[in-house]
Amino acid sequence: MKTRVYLAVFAASCFSVFPATAQEVTGTLGSPSATSTIDGQSLPATPPAFGGTINLDAKASTPWWPPTVVPPKGAPNVLLIITDDAGYGVAGTFGGVIPTPTLDQIAANGLRFTQFHSTALCSPTRAALITGRNHHSSGFGVIAEQATGFPGYDSIIGPENATIGNILKNHGYATSWFGKDHNTPTYNYSMSGPFDQWPSGMGFDYFYGFMGGETNQWTPWLFRDHTQIFPWEDQPGYNLTTAMADEAINYLRQTNAATPEKPFFLYYAPGATHAPHHPTKEWIDKFKGKFDMGWNAMRDQIFANQKRLGVIPESTQLTPWPDDLPKWDTLNPDEKKMFARQAEVYAAYVAYADNEIGRVVDEVRKQGKLNNTLIIYIEGDNGTSAEGSTIGTAFDLAAIQGINMPVADQLKYYDAWGSDVTTPHMSVAWSWAFDTPFKWTKQIASHFGGTRQGIAMSWPGHITDKGGIRSQFHHVIDIVPTILEATGIKAPQTVNGIAQKPIEGISMAYTWSKGGKDVPSARQTQYFEMFGNRAIYHDGWIASTTPDAGPWLLGLGKLPNVLDGYNWELYDLTKDFSQFDDLATKEPAKLKELQDQFLVEAAKYQVFPLDNRVATRFGQQPSATAGRDTFTYTGELSGLPPSAAPSPLTRSYTITAEVDVPEGGGEGVINTLGGRFGGYGLYLLKGKPVFTYNLLGLERFRWEGKDALTSGKHTIVFDFTYQGPGFAKGGTGVLSVDGAEVAKQAIPHTIPFIATIDESFDVGVDTRSPIDDKDYQVPFRFTGTLDKLTVKVGPPQI
Incomplete structure (x- = not known):
């Protein structure tokens, strides 16, 4: 007592x-x-x-509760929107031929900016967007999948680079992230974390979206916070583009019902328009025949529209069409038919995404919060993608690994283009045209075809020049300080006890007043760098390296010396909006001045060491499986990310399954990595053992035993001997049961770098899509007992 x-x-x-x-x-x-x-x-x-x-x-007694942190009085809600892989000439708002009425609405209620820039690539832009620091400063000199072990390239946003999510959350905002997360290291994708580099660890209370650079919109690799979800399984016609808007709308309703006075910060990042281009058929039908004029005529039309709208100066010159891309009138009828279809589906995806964004904006309006919401809508995180090859493809993972799909083969998918049996991308020629009036495309940081983005902002009562156009030079790092100024929150010196790097961006709010049109650019200097291509802007001038080759060649040829092997160009942007007139030979002193300035900026922001490798950087990042050559699994397992699973690429491997087949025979998947668009599967089909190797949707190689397995215990083995060294080499596979060979064949080639992006490693079941639609549909659970699965991999033979 x-x-x-x-x-x-x-x-x-x-x-x-x-x-x-x-x-x-x-x-x-x-x-x-x-x-x-x-x-x-x-x-x-x-x-x-x-x-x-x-x-x-x-x-x-007198009760007492700890005080609640609240934002400054009058702080607005913030809706930050960024789409994917869309250059300056895509949106109708900036002269494109694709209608974007939601972006039009934001621009009409606020401002359009005509000199706003990205980094030229997905996750680097997004890291800069949410931290307010340059992409190398934030560890994202390249995409996460190509990270290397240098401070500017390790794909880690350290705690000294707190995101705008961290800052606003700590000041009482409800923070959420919808859509693409391409800022988590690939080796942290699994359920074992750690989660400090997931949205939850970056200050976002709620996450609904996908990991990595892309996902299938019909059967996405989707997460709610840290948990994989499969909502399409009971929703016929499901598409993530709509589902994401539904989820964001529901989130806004829930938070408004619970705490209507609490401001929200909603970061909205749809997969559109990154490949795979997956709009619904309803939207595709709207664009039938709209691109029969071809890419050259479309480019002229966009250029005329841009001048009419005033989003390029009247003096702007249209940059020349590149010699290594065909002109439309040189194509044959089949090529024109297929290429027009590629653009129809891409355009449908742009318009579809803009429509769903409009539904989210409309929900803010319905709640009566539009007048106190800062909306920032960025069309594209880089220029339009050239990763579809010069002819396009029905299967994008093939194209980005240098495997072309002939037009004749593409035509077989004409009616299904954009559906769940394709992961399409378009010809580089369309991409170049959608970047009008500039040269080059996504991945090219030296030219505005890779870095110039359309952007609109609105905040009624604060952005007062409704419908105005602003031409000040700005960069994606300027968004965080703009939000901080709008909310009245100062950039913190420490976050969670950790000293912060200075915000490197500059607020754009000085442009918001009616007199803001004529205010000089607050940003005087900005560097650009991606894969060795680089540029430096200063006070109206830009010096740019000449790309050694198009990004569609994947950097697989001989690379120039990254330090001094590039030619440089020089442009006076005060007179030359499109980088048309190269002054390098006329102004050598100015060029040298800017080249020296690039070195200073690069040293300041962790750009060194320079690295112009592209494809061969895959696999350089840390691995969740490092040091392991044997993997053992028991029971059913679904959803293990490829980064945490044994890799079958560029090596020999052996898969051994110890199974107990039930009376009457067994069926179902024993082990699979990937699905319809690449990977492998080991399964029983009508009792017979089958191993199928799917070469990125283009070709399938099949091993099958002649006899169904009897009931009882069996050991099934698939042993593959790789004929390296080198990427994409062939090899010989042997399928055996209980020590007896039942099938053997050699295959001429294998997947080079990436087996799958948005499918998983599964044991005893298959999820998302089958490895071969002709054999089964998911889920195809193993009907027997899987006592143990062992995968043993050899060393890489690169």
């Missing part, structure tokens, strides 16, 4: 330090002579360190 009472009193002392009345306490705690009684029992004094008094009766 005495011990119990003492603990009760000590607990009470932790919760109340308010003065007590004479009736409540007979002595002062901390004094050895102080006494108090309950039920006639004397209470001991609390430890001497406590010098206050204690209340024994809750009725006479």
Whole structure:
């Protein structure tokens, strides 16, 4: 009893330090002579360190709660939108031929900016967007999948680079992230984390989206916070583009119902329009025949529209069409038919995504919050993608690994283009045209075809020049300081006790007033770098390296010396909006001045060491499977990311399954990595053992036993011997049962770098899509008992 009472009193002392009345306490705690009684029992004094008094009766005590952190008075909601792989000439708002009425609406209620820039690649732009620091400063000199072990390239946003999510959350905002997360290291994708580099660790209370650079919109690799979800399984016609808007709308309704006075920061990043281009058929049908004019005529039309809208100066010159891309009038009828279809589906995806963004904006309006919401809508995180090859493809993972799909083969998918049996991308020629009036495309940081983005902002009552156009030079790092100025929150010196790197961006709010049109650019200098291509802007001039080859060649040829093997160009942007007139030979002193300035900026922001490798950087990042050559699994397993699974690429491997087949025969998947668009599967089909190797949707190689397995225990083995060294080499596979060979064949080639992006390693079941639609549909669970699966891999033979 005495011990119990003492603990009760000590607990009470932790919760109340308010003065007590004479009736409540007979002595002062901390004094050895102080006494108090309950039920006639004397209470001991609390430890001497406590010098206050204690209340024994809750009725006479004063309750107290820790204060809640709230944003500054009048701080707005923030809706930050960024789409994917869309250059300056895509959106109708900036002269494109694709209607974007939601972006139009934001621009009409606020401002359009005509000199706003990305980094030229997906996750680097996004790291800069959410941190307010340059992409190398934030560890994202390249995409996460190509990370290397240098500070500017390790794909880690360290705690010294707190995101805008961290900052706003710590000031009382409800923070959420919808869509693409391309800022988590690939080796941290699994359920074992760590999660400090997931949205939850970057200050976002709620996440609904996908990991990595892309996902299938019909069967996405989708997460709610840290948990994989499969909503399409019971929703016919499901598409993530719509589902994401539904989820964001529901989130806004839930938070508004619970805390209507609490401002929100909603980061909205749809997969559109990164490949795979997956709009619904309804949207595709709207664009039938709209691109029969071809890419050259479309480019001329966009250029004329841009001048009419005033989003390029009247003096702008259209940069020349590149010699290594065909002109439309040189194509044959089949090529024109297929290429027009590629653009129809891409355009449908742009318009579809803009429509769904409009539904989210409309929900803000319905809640009566539009007047106090800063909306920032960035069309594209880089220029339009040239990763579809010069002829396009029905299967994008093939194209980005240098495997072309002839037009004749593409035509077989004409009616299904954009559906769940394709992962399409378009010809580079369309990509170049959608970057009008500039040269080059995504991945090219030296030219505006890779880095110039359309952007609109609105905030009624604060952005007062409704429908205005601003031409100040800005960069994606300028978004965070713009948000901070709007919310009245200062950039913190520490976050969670960790000293912060300075924000490197500059607020764009100085442009918001009616007089802001004529204010000089606050940003005087900005460097650009990606895969060795680089540029430096300063005070109206830009010096740019000449790309050694198009990004569609994947950097697989001979690379120039990254330090001094590039030619440089020079442009006076005050007179030359499109980088048309190269002044390098006329102004050598100016060029040298800017080249020297690039070195200074690069040293300041962790750009060194320069690295112009592209394809061969895959696999350089840390691995969750490093040091392991044997992997053992028991029971059913679904959803293990490829980064945490044994890799079958550029090596020999052996898969051994110990199974117990039920009476009447067995069916179902034993092990699979990937699915319809690449990977492998080991399964029983009508009792027979089958191993299928799917070469990125283009070709399938099949090993099948002649006889169904009898009931009882069996050991099934698939052993593959790789004929390296080198990428994409062939090899010989042997399928055996209980030590007896049942099928053997050699294959001429294998997947070079990436087996899958958005499918998983599964044991005892298959999810998302089958390895071969002709054999089964998912889920194709193994009907027997899988006692153990062992995968043993050899060393890479690069």
